[in-house]
Amino acid sequence: DAGVTQSPTHLIKTRGQQVTLRCSPKSGHDTVSWYQQALGQGPQFIFQYYEEEERQRGNFPDRFSGHQFPNYSSELNVNALLLGDSALYLCASSLLGVSGNTIYFGEGSWLTVV
Amino acid sequence: QQQVKQSPQSLIVQKGGIPIINCAYENTAFDYFPWYQQFPGKGPALLIAIRPDVSEKKEGRFTISFNKSAKQFSLHIMDSQPGDSATYFCAASEGYSTLTFGKGTMLLVSP
Numbered sequence: 001d002a003g004v005t006q007s008p009t010h011l012i013k014t015r016g017q018q019v020t021l022r023c024s025p026k027s028g029h030d031t032v033s034w035y036q037q038a039l040g041q042g043p044q045f046i047f048q049y050y051e052e053e054e055r056q057r058g059n060f061p062d063r064f065s066g067h068q069f070p071n072y073s074s075e076l077n078v079n080a081l082l083l084g085d086s087a088l089y090l091c092a093s094s095l096l097g098v099s100g101n102t103i104y105f106g107e108g109s110w111l112t113v114v
Numbered sequence: 115q116q117q118v119k120q121s122p123q124s125l126i127v128q129k130g131g132i133p134i135i136n137c138a139y140e141n142t143a144f145d146y147f148p149w150y151q152q153f154p155g156k157g158p159a160l161l162i163a164i165r166p167d168v169s170e171k172k173e174g175r176f177t178i179s180f181n182k183s184a185k186q187f188s189l190h191i192m193d194s195q196p197g198d199s200a201t202y203f204c205a206a207s208e209g210y211s212t213l214t215f216g217k218g219t220m221l222l223v224s225p
Contacts, residue, residue, distance in 0.1 A: 004157075033213075035213075040218075041217060041218070042120075042203050042205075042215030042216055042217050042218050043158065043203075043213070043215050044215075045212045045213065045214070048212055056212055058212070088157075090157055090158070092213075102148075102160065102163070103148070103160070103207075103213060104160065105150070105157040105158045105159070105160075106157050107156055107157045108156075108157045
């Protein structure tokens with residue numbers, strides 16, 4: 001049973017460019033959330049997708065956008081990259097409405113903006 | 115506004131010791147409190163979790179103690195091993211909402 005898978009694992013982008021990160025949730029999970037983890041910090045919630053709709057959003061600018069596909073996989077897009085966007089981007093999957101609400105994380109995508 | 119405060123920032127114990135990591139929360143609507151373990155270059159892995167209707171939960175060498183009235187919870191690692199050296203995050207969520215994390219504790223278990 002595959003867990004949460006993310007791609008790419010590492011990437012380097014230039015300021016002003018755009019990036020797309022991808023995530024496949026754990027088998028059987030229908031909800032995908034994205035988190036940003038800066039070096040030495042805890043993960044910060046970006047947004048959550050369920051039934052292809054953005055269900056909740058954290059305190060991140062509109063440059064951060066996402067999408068969920070019918071197969072529950074998801075993409076995170078960041079436009080007009082800033083140096084401060086350099087971080088580990090984590091995808092988390094869960095099954096909405098299930099008692100216990102266990103949330104599993106992928107290994108993350110390391111983004112470096114130069 | 116930091117809704118989950120975690121301490122200490124770092125911790126060094128000898129092998130066999132019992133490191134204790136503490137977290138305090140403000141939002142009384144939180145009803146799910148997991149702990150995650152993260153090794154360098156890896157994503158967080160769920161370690162153990164508790165709901166506020168119990169005061170303690172044990173899984174192997176890991177124990178969560180929960181004090182609802184004080185709005186505090188802690189992680190104890192029994193018989194700690196060098197392989198337990200990692201960063202530990204407490205978190206909290208409300209209903210089926212998202213996780214709010216503490217800032218993490220870097221644990222080093224010396225041989």
